[in-house]
Amino acid sequence: DQQVKQNSPSLSVQEGRISILNCDYTNSMFDYFLWYKKYPAEGPTFLISISSIKDKNEDGRFTVFLNKSAKHLSLHIVPSQPGDSAVYFCAAQTGANNLFFGTGTRLTVIP
Amino acid sequence: EAGVAQSPRYKIIEKRQSVAFWCNPISGHATLYWYQQILGQGPKLLIQFQNNGVVDDSQLPKDRFSAERLKGVDSTLKIQPAKLEDSAVYLCASSSLGQAWGYGYTFGSGTRLTVV
Numbered sequence: 001d002q003q004v005k006q007n008s009p010s011l012s013v014q015e016g017r018i019s020i021l022n023c024d025y026t027n028s029m030f031d032y033f034l035w036y037k038k039y040p041a042e043g044p045t046f047l048i049s050i051s052s053i054k055d056k057n058e059d060g061r062f063t064v065f066l067n068k069s070a071k072h073l074s075l076h077i078v079p080s081q082p083g084d085s086a087v088y089f090c091a092a093q094t095g096a097n098n099l100f101f102g103t104g105t106r107l108t109v110i111p
Numbered sequence: 112e113a114g115v116a117q118s119p120r121y122k123i124i125e126k127r128q129s130v131a132f133w134c135n136p137i138s139g140h141a142t143l144y145w146y147q148q149i150l151g152q153g154p155k156l157l158i159q160f161q162n163n164g165v166v167d168d169s170q171l172p173k174d175r176f177s178a179e180r181l182k183g184v185d186s187t188l189k190i191q192p193a194k195l196e197d198s199a200v201y202l203c204a205s206s207s208l209g210q211a212w213g214y215g216y217t218f219g220s221g222t223r224l225t226v227v
Binding site: 004006031032034036041042043044045046049050051089091093095097098099101102103104 | 115144151152153154155156159167202204212213214215216217218219220221
């Protein structure tokens with residue numbers, strides 16, 4: 001049972017424009033939602049997170065929005081840069097426990 | 112700080128052979144995780160250790176997979192015998208006990224296993 005879903009396997013965006021990556025979840029007990037970024041042949045690296053009691057968290061060019069009623073979150077990258085090209089994983093956890101990952105979205109930023 | 116170290120980086124074995132992966136977490140991190148990432152999927156937890164005790168191994172196929180964490184530091188994950196469907200990247204991650212929730216874990220670069 002996939003508790004975290006990323007329905008878009010890939011996304012292409014022009015450099016300087018906004019990238020929006022989406023994620024849906026089914027378990028209303030999740031406390032935190034996280035985004036990880038993964039380059040080829042490397043492990044995932046933590047990017048940004050949001051608590052379930054908030055609806056927005058911002059860190060530089062990255063903003064995560066949470067809509068609890070829709071069980072949906074999104075990651076906005078503005079402006080997008082070629083170095084942002086990677087696979088982005090959405091993940092969720094209850095407390096300090098196991099991370100449940102989505103299947104990932106491959107972002108390509110076109111110069 | 113040094114990151115999570117894993118070895119080997121790549122391994123190719125024939126089905127029914129055995130294989131072992133090694134992980135050295137970040138110094139002082141009490142919690143260690145092994146994840147399996149099959150191509151096209153997200154990482155899936157296999158086993159979680161806290162110090163040298165197992166916290167969660169509910170998703171570990173115990174008929175063929177085993178893991179141990181020696182003295183609460185390094186860990187090894189073993190597969191015996193391997194099947195074709197075990198082809199995946201095996202990721203090790205660690206976190207500290209005092210780490211605030213929502214900061215995730217630090218992952219190693221992984222071991223890519225190909226079973227032929």
